[in-house]
Amino acid sequence: MRRENKTSTGAGADESKSPAAHTAELLLECRSGSLKARDALVRRFLPKMQRWAKGRLPQYARDVAATEDLVQNTFIRALDHVENFDAQREGAFLAYLRQIFINQLRDEVRRHVRRPAAEPLTTEPTDDHRSILEAAIGVEALEAYDQALQTLPATDQQAIVMRLEFGYQYTEIAADLGLTSANAARMRITRAIGQLAKLIDHEQLRP
């Protein structure tokens, strides 16, 4: 079976064009209504989002189809409102997708919890409703992390999300944030993590 797909996005043919510049260009074109740019954005970010989403999905929804459904809905919502999204940076777009996904997931979990009509609404998720991340750190701790993250300056939030959650390399983050070097990106993220650590509500962490 021949798996090579010779189709390239077209962008990036310029020697000086980085992936970050490529994303900015696609976002601009997408806002102008380009379906080709919309497709290219989905191709670029879908695998990253699908992998990231698996850590956030409850066990009951962790099969491939459910992951794909939720992630694809995230893209549909994001791109349908892309005209409201001003930033052109990759990290900002990723954070935008991430937030839409989390909001959508909360709605989905609420619906699932309510489904057995005879049962009272529970506030404490069962194991079946816990994600891998929640199982690893605790439901309230994840809530505390997400809340504290929201209080950081936007670029610091995005840098942390890119590095800790999506595994971007320092060079990629530096290019996206317009920093001069990978080391500058590392220092920026280190400081942001230190700041985040101060903001997390310790009371919400389980022993």
Added chain:
Amino acid sequence: MSSSDRSIEDLAAAIADGTPIQWSGDAENISARQRSVLTLLEKVSRVHSEPIIETQSASIHRWGSLLIEEEIGSGASSIVYRAFDPMLERHVALKLTRDDAPDTAIDRWLQEARRMALVKHANVITIYGAEKIDGRGGIWSELLLGSSLLESVNEDGPLSAREAATIGIDVCHALRALHAAGLIHGDVKPANIFRETGGRIVLLDLGSSLDRTATHATSGSPALLAPEALIPDRPTTAFDIYALGASLYFLVSGEYPIDALSALAAKRVHENSGILPLAERRPDLPADFVEYIDRAIDTDPANRFNSTSELERALHRFLTGKRVISRRAASILAIVAACLIGIIGVGLWTASSSPENMDPLLATTQLESVNASGTTRILANGSSVSVGEKLRLRVRTEKDTRLYVINTDQNGAAFLLFPIPGMDLVNPLRGHKDYVLPGPRDGIALDWLVTSRGTQERMVIIASGAPLPALEQELLNWVTAGSENTASIAIPLRGIGGLAAGSSTSSTNTALDALLSDLYSLPDVEIRSFILNND
């Protein structure tokens, strides 16, 4: 900054780097609250970076002792699954023959596993095992996170020449290991070159690998097959050099040198229209890079690079050049170093070899640091060091080797850390021995000591199987570490803005890069560099 703030910053850096937090030494200064919060952030990072471990109920079925979880790829004769090994509690990539595979195909699989097992190299996928169960052959290997370069180019567009050259160097390392084992890969292509999250380049799928001593049948991907590979004959390393050149051509252009879906079509293209020169597809590429790719895919194997070592040196020349290092170029060098982290970090050091004969490794190295409480850690590219830490380099030589260790900083100063006059250990280091550098003085083992803070430092390690008189002459003028402080058990390694040992002529990064540029073209010389943060 308080010692507590300093500790938090160090721990935050470890979280950012994805290295395990060491709850010892300075970290003892921080409170239980801070510790629990940092632990939380470390777990957030770790959960996202590890393969998703799903519950056993998520498994599709078993194959032997392995729990199959999901399909992650497929080919004409095989399917690749992510699987879980419950005995060793780790995820693996399991490649299974299809249900209808004939016994002959399964036998080929087991041969493939045996061939793969011959090669142990950081840039070649690691095989854990192979078996035939219920009529299906299978090979299981390390599970890689990241994407193939085919996927990268298709998703993000072509790469820059510099990024492609950096990748090409790592693939040269992988191929050299294969060729040294008497194998030809036979199917080097972007789909088989994988970039792990973190940057490690891994060559996959030795399923088409060929024994150099046997006559081969045509196999591999037609668009990347060397013209002579289309005719059954004894395979040569030139096959792989052509395919690597064609892969690099694809990485920078998004297209292959020829468009052919079958061996017959490829043969026709080579006989008629031939290869479309890279310069016509990408006229904006640097001329020297284009020249190297064109040479690698020359239709006449006699005109190609003689070996992967020669191709690697050409790519190094392209990356380093003999020019003053600009800020941009300096950051590119840092990127090159980042790609070498896997090699240095796991203590492996790939060999440079003579063009035709695959020499054994010159040396294996591992840089370590020891903090005030005596805790030892292995340093990799991007690791942080701090004042008071002692550094040492463990070396295992495979043959007589001349070794030089150089430390440079962002201010342009360069210092020689080994060999140091007056020390017991001198070049050449004898083969098949273990050493710890800088070694003893008057029988007392010494380390390098970080004496002051700076920003970023580059460690460069040069090994040579032969004397390097030009380098030796140049190094006579360089500052060496620890020329004073003879009573100390540690040799001072100056940090930026801090103590400079001795007062002789200072050297510069520019001089070092000019030196390295010359050395890259020499056979039997290995050069590795990596960055340490000393903030």
